[in-house]
Amino acid sequence: MNFLRKILFPFSLIYWAVTAVRNFLYNKGIFTSYGFPVPVIAIGNLSTGGTGKTPQTEYLVRLLSGRYRVATLSRGYKRKSKGFVLADTNSNADILGDEPYQFHTKFPNIRVAVDADRKNGIENLLSLSPGPEIILLDDAYQHRRVKAGFYILLTAYGDLYSDDFILPAGNLREGRSRAARANVIIVTKCPPDLSQQNQIVIREKLKPKPGQKVYFTCIDYDNAVHSEEGERSLESIKDESKVLVAGIAKPNPFFNHLQGKDDTALTFPDHHDFTQKEIEDINKQTKDKLIITTEKDFMRLKGRLPKKKLFYLPIKSRFLDGGDDFDKTLLDYVGKSTANR
Known part of the structure; x- marks a missing residue:
C-alpha cells in the first residue's frame, strides 16, 4: 500500500461501513428490493469505471434482440435531461447521455431508456405497448432497490477488483466480498492470447464462489x-x-x-x-x-x-473461450424466467 493509500485508508473504512450497513439492510428486507415479472439482467462492476460495460451490454443486445423484445435502461450519466426519458427520433447525447445514445443509434430495434431511479424506469418500460420481454440494466450492480434476476460482474484484466481497495484509497464502490452477488464474472480487456495457465491464476485470485462461472473477454477493434x-x-x-x-x-x-x-x-x-x-x-x-x-x-x-x-x-467484446457456454447460461436463465412468468 503506497503512502497516499495509507493516508486515505481510514476514510475507506468509513465508506466500507456505510456500504456494508446499506447492503445489510437490503439483505434483511428492512430496505425493500423490488422484483419484476420479466427477466432483468444487471451489468456492472465493483470499481468506478473502465471495465468495458458498453461493449458487454452491446454483446447482450446482439445475443438477445433477435429472440426477444429487449430494452436497455441506464442512468444516463451527465445527460442534461431529468427523470424517465425514452429514446426517440429527437434524442441526442445531451438528452440520453453518450452510451444510451450509442445503443439507440446502433440498435434501432430495441427500446432505450434512461432514469436514475431504476425502479421507476422499469415500471415505465413495462407500461409500454408492447412492453419489453427483457430489460438490461446498464451499470446497476450497486442498485439494490431493483432485484435483478441475473447479475454480470465485470473486472478489467490488469485492474482486478481482488487487487483493489475501496474508495477513496482505491477505486472500489463496494467491498470485494460483494462479488458473491454475481451469477457470472467476466474479466474484460484481456490480451487476445491470454494463456489458459494465466486464466487459472486469475480465477484463483478472484476466488469465485461455488457455481459462479468466470469468463475472459478481449476487445476486438473494427x-x-x-x-x-x-x-x-x-x-x-x-x-x-x-x-x-x-x-x-x-x-x-x-x-x-x-x-x-x-x-x-x-x-x-x-x-x-x-x-x-x-x-x-x-x-x-x-x-x-x-x-x-x-x-x-x-x-x-x-x-x-x-x-x-x-x-x-467501433469495438466489440469477444470471449477468448467459453463464449458458447456463456450464451447458453444466459439464454437458459431468460428461457426459464420467461416460462415461469
Missing part, C-alpha cells in the same frame, strides 16, 4: 473507421497524420491501436462534455487531418466537427 458519410480501412489511413481524441476512462489501448509516429493524441475525462472552445481547439490542431475518436465520444462530437474529417473506431 478493421475500419466510420463516419456519418462512410468508412475507411485502417490500412488506408495508417500512414496518414491523424488527431486521436478520447474521453474515456482508460484510453491507452485505443491510442496504442491507432497511433502512428506523426499522430497527435488528445485525452479528456470520461464522458467529457466538450466545450465550444475545445471544439475550436481540436479544429485548429487538425487542419486537414482526420479526427479519429471512440464510438462513445463520437456521439458527443458529431454535428460539431466536420463530417468529412470526423471518424470513430
Whole structure:
C-alpha cells in the first residue's frame, strides 16, 4: 500500500461501513428490493469505471434482440435531461447521455431508456405497448432497490477488483466480498492470447464462489473507421497524420491501436462534455487531418466537427473461450424466467 493509500485508508473504512450497513439492510428486507415479472439482467462492476460495460451490454443486445423484445435502461450519466426519458427520433447525447445514445443509434430495434431511479424506469418500460420481454440494466450492480434476476460482474484484466481497495484509497464502490452477488464474472480487456495457465491464476485470485462461472473477454477493434458519410480501412489511413481524441476512462489501448509516429493524441475525462472552445481547439490542431475518436465520444462530437474529417473506431467484446457456454447460461436463465412468468 503506497503512502497516499495509507493516508486515505481510514476514510475507506468509513465508506466500507456505510456500504456494508446499506447492503445489510437490503439483505434483511428492512430496505425493500423490488422484483419484476420479466427477466432483468444487471451489468456492472465493483470499481468506478473502465471495465468495458458498453461493449458487454452491446454483446447482450446482439445475443438477445433477435429472440426477444429487449430494452436497455441506464442512468444516463451527465445527460442534461431529468427523470424517465425514452429514446426517440429527437434524442441526442445531451438528452440520453453518450452510451444510451450509442445503443439507440446502433440498435434501432430495441427500446432505450434512461432514469436514475431504476425502479421507476422499469415500471415505465413495462407500461409500454408492447412492453419489453427483457430489460438490461446498464451499470446497476450497486442498485439494490431493483432485484435483478441475473447479475454480470465485470473486472478489467490488469485492474482486478481482488487487487483493489475501496474508495477513496482505491477505486472500489463496494467491498470485494460483494462479488458473491454475481451469477457470472467476466474479466474484460484481456490480451487476445491470454494463456489458459494465466486464466487459472486469475480465477484463483478472484476466488469465485461455488457455481459462479468466470469468463475472459478481449476487445476486438473494427478493421475500419466510420463516419456519418462512410468508412475507411485502417490500412488506408495508417500512414496518414491523424488527431486521436478520447474521453474515456482508460484510453491507452485505443491510442496504442491507432497511433502512428506523426499522430497527435488528445485525452479528456470520461464522458467529457466538450466545450465550444475545445471544439475550436481540436479544429485548429487538425487542419486537414482526420479526427479519429471512440464510438462513445463520437456521439458527443458529431454535428460539431466536420463530417468529412470526423471518424470513430467501433469495438466489440469477444470471449477468448467459453463464449458458447456463456450464451447458453444466459439464454437458459431468460428461457426459464420467461416460462415461469
